[in-house]
Amino acid sequence: MRFSQILCAYCHEEYDTLDNLRKHMKADHINTDLKNVFYRAKDNLVKIDISNLKCNLCDQVEQDVDALMSHLSRGHKKPVRFNAPFGVVPYKYNDAGAWLCVYCQKVCKEFSHFNRHILSHFMNFSCDKCGTTFVSDHALKDHRRQVKCFRTAYKARNGRVLKPRTNAEIILQCSTACPFRTWKSNFNCVFCRIQTNNPSNLRVHVATQHENYDVQTAFYKKLGKEFLKIDITDLQCKLCFMPIENFDTLTFHLKNDHQQPINTDAQIGVLPFKLNDGSVWKCTMCPNEFKDFVSLKKHTSQHFQNYVCDTCGEGFITESAMIAHTKVPHENKYNCSRCIATFSSLHERNVHVKTQHTSTPYMCVYCKDKPRFANWELRKKHLMEVHNFKTGADKYECAACQKTFKTRSGKYNHMARTHRMKKDSELNYPCHSCPKAFTTQLFLDKHVAKKHFDM
Incomplete structure (x- = not known):
């Protein structure tokens, strides 16, 4: 032919x-x-x-x-x-x-x-100057001998640069690795809307409903430049049906035994997981085990963090993710969720949490100084005494008229509007048409639209 x-x-x-x-x-x-x-x-x-x-x-x-x-x-x-x-x-x-x-x-x-x-x-042979790919080494030698591809005006016939996804496509095409997505505690099929919390069911679904899927469709639009998650439970080579024990063995086998064009200088493009039946969460790259998939996913990504921020030491899988990270100022970037302290690195915040908040996990979010309590009962007592907290459907009571509200913000707005019980320093948005003042620009705009719409 x-x-x-x-x-x-x-x-x-x-x-x-x-x-x-x-x-x-x-x-x-x-x-x-x-x-x-x-x-x-x-x-x-x-x-x-x-x-x-x-x-x-x-x-x-x-x-x-x-x-x-x-x-x-x-x-x-x-x-x-x-x-x-x-x-x-x-x-x-x-x-x-x-x-x-x-x-x-x-x-x-x-x-x-x-x-x-x-x-x-x-097309397993490529020109190192222009990227044009060829079926054989003989065709590549003819190209090098006849074509002056080192010239700047030369345009490759089918030139392409090996991207991280190229390796991922080879792995999906030549092995039984099962691609998947995650949403909360569920595992989703990348080809349709089917989701389940049992990884075994997902593997059966992909094997029966999407047996001959197009590899390109596995890289869904929202994936962007992130790595595709794959399940390598019961992994086999599709070319020779040999069982494969781990992910490193798979890439070595495809490159050396089947001469697949896996580029070891490029990123592999996938995050491998052994989901099994969903009862054990063990890393495929090291002996570590975890209590849930979220912890395992966070740990697995650390094995592929080839880009590290020089300022804070945080690692990233892709270069684009690191560039986006560096655009955000690092000064006091990380906030403590239990108090008002801020830190310039994750390590500093983690040390702070471990040393300062181990015995008082419960915090009052309504006080400015954010006091903490050793148990829920002490925090509840504080809310009742200081913030008029009540049990039941309506928990917050107005100190002036005993009217109750379901939320603290509802009571707060009622007291500010009805009883003018608000510090002057908090009323930073005065109305220029009347003596009233408001806490936010939104409240001021609503007031002007309602009371002074004809001005």
């Missing part, structure tokens, strides 16, 4: 359909020496038709080349070298009259379109 032509690999005669080519092969080349096929294959890749793929030894039907090679190795003890490329480009023509890609399930009506697409899965 060349460009939009379908040619016989033995005699180079052209045919309009694969059916006619098959008939020609059976009639004229049934006993032809197979070595003749590789004579003109400079790139060592032979294009083959797998539309009706069967094993010649037992007539078992196979879906693709990877399944066939595994069958030959396990069923017939053939010495298949899984650590080397198979050397073929598979073409598949389905019953609907379209061309089907066995790698990403893309369907093409035109042969010329499919011919360009299928070769994109074999």
Whole structure:
């Protein structure tokens, strides 16, 4: 097959359909020496038709080349070298009259379109100057010899820069890793709206409902430049069906045994988790265990923090996240949730919390000095004595007219508006048309719109 032509690999005669080519092969080349096929294959890749793929030894039907090679190795003890490329480009023509890609399930009506697409899965050689990718080392050498890509005016034919997501796409395409999203305590399918708190159910759902998903759709829009979460429970290689124990073994296996173009100089693009049945939360990169998934997720991201802020030492997975962090001033950036203290780094705040707030966890949020109490009863007593707190539906009582309110802010606004019981220092927004003053610009605007709308 060349460009939009379908040619016989033995005699180079052209045919309009694969059916006619098959008939020609059976009639004229049934006993032809197979070595003749590789004579003109400079790139060592032979294009083959797998539309009706069967094993010649037992007539078992196979879906693709990877399944066939595994069958030959396990069923017939053939010495298949899984650590080397198979050397073929598979073409598949389905019953609907379209061309089907066995790698990403893309369907093409035109042969010329499919011919360009299928070769994109074999672009494993790239020019280090312009980024143009090629099927073989032979084609890359021709490019370096003939094309002056070092010139600034040169534009690459299909040049692309390896991004972190490139590695992630290879991992999803070549392994049983299950991508997922999280929302509160649920695990969500990245392809539809299904969610569950049982990771086992999510894996079954993806395996049955999205078995042949397009890898590109796994990177949903809101993911942005963040890493995709994947579940590597019961991990296997899709190319040779070998069980994989951990994530590092998977990347090594794909790069060295199957020559997948994993770029070790780029970020891997995924956060691996072993969710199992949701009862044990253990890190896949180290022996640490955690009480819940939120703690595990925070810890796992620390293994991939390649960017560190020079000011506060906080780590980030992506460079864009660190740049956004550095745009915020670091002076007293971190606030203590239990008092009014502020700190310039997370470490300082953590030390403060551990040393200052271990015995008094309950705080009054209504007092300016934020007093703390050792237990809830002491805090409740303080609220009742100082802030007129009452139990029941209406908890706050006006000291002037004994009217009750459900919230402290309701009582506060009532006393300010009805009884003018408010410090003058708090009335910072006076009305220029009457003697009234208000605590916020919003209250002043509402007053002007209601009382002085004709002015």
